[in-house]
Amino acid sequence: MRARDTVTAAVLLIGDELLSGRTRDVNLGHIAERLTAVGIDLREARFVPDVEDEIVAALDVLRARYDYVFTTGGIGPTHDDITADCVAKALGRELYLHPDIESIIRRREAPPEVMASRLRMARVPEGAALLENPFGPHGFRIENVFVMAGIPRVMHAMLTSAIGRLEGGKPVRSRSITAFVTESQVASPLGQLQARYPDLDIGSYPFSRGDRFGTSLVARGTDVAALEALAAEIRALVEGVGGEIVEEGDG
Numbered sequence: 001m002r003a004r005d006t007v008t009a010a011v012l013l014i015g016d017e018l019l020s021g022r023t024r025d026v027n028l029g030h031i032a033e034r035l036t037a038v039g040i041d042l043r044e045a046r047f048v049p050d051v052e053d054e055i056v057a058a059l060d061v062l063r064a065r066y067d068y069v070f071t072t073g074g075i076g077p078t079h080d081d082i083t084a085d086c087v088a089k090a091l092g093r094e095l096y097l098h099p100d101i102e103s104i105i106r107r108r109e110a111p112p113e114v115m116a117s118r119l120r121m122a123r124v125p126e127g128a129a130l131l132e133n134p135f136g137p138h139g140f141r142i143e144n145v146f147v148m149a150g151i152p153r154v155m156h157a158m159l160t161s162a163i164g165r166l167e168g169g170k171p172v173r174s175r176s177i178t179a180f181v182t183e184s185q186v187a188s189p190l191g192q193l194q195a196r197y198p199d200l201d202i203g204s205y206p207f208s209r210g211d212r213f214g215t216s217l218v219a220r221g222t223d224v225a226a227l228e229a230l231a232a233e234i235r236a237l238v239e240g241v242g243g244e245i246v247e248e249g250d251g
Helices: 016-020 027-037 052-065 083-091 099-105 112-122 152-163 183-196 224-240
Strands: 008-014 041-048 068-072 095-097 123-125 129-131 139-142 145-148 173-180 201-209 212-221 244-250
Touching (some): 027 041, 027 152, 052 068, 068 152, 083 095, 083 123, 083 139, 083 145, 112 123, 123 139, 129 145, 139 152, 173 224, 183 212, 212 224, 224 244
Parallel strands (some): 008 041, 008 068, 068 145
Antiparallel strands (some): 139 145, 173 244, 201 212
């Protein structure tokens, strides 16, 4: 299958604990790296609380705007784990107990009230496909929405399951030039370069080393030839304003 030029995605990170600071998110960066590696452009990330209306509203926007939406969090056994409910509502599906997940959960004996709570994790929307999890109950995919746990090692496993089912685009490549030159020295001509290369992205990231200040200039895109041409122009620009190039890299 020929790779599409652009395949896009968004991440919806769900949980009061993320917004309160009780839990620090470490999933977004991992998802971004894995998607980039298979040619999927992560365009947006949102944090939302455990509030049904807000989760549903965010899902409605993101799933219509992007090729794929990945959610993390809210699929555990407690009353505030409502992601499955929200996904089902957003897509107009009914929830049911998936027999494969139910079988996994029932392997561990528990009092009836505890088992009832655990079985909340077996609820998936009708028509969903499972995302395998070697550590316990699975996540699921329904239409273009992938529903994953918030616990990092579990999320990693579910994402690995999801990756094999994705249609990727052309791989995004990068060229970086790091130099002792300030952003203000190159800001205006960089803007002109960006206008001339609309299909590529140019980022500038300032840094300091000792008492010297510099900028890392990074060009990203799928057209390797255009990237090489742009990198050459950035290099000439930096040298033209008296900057000292200290490092170059490809990605």
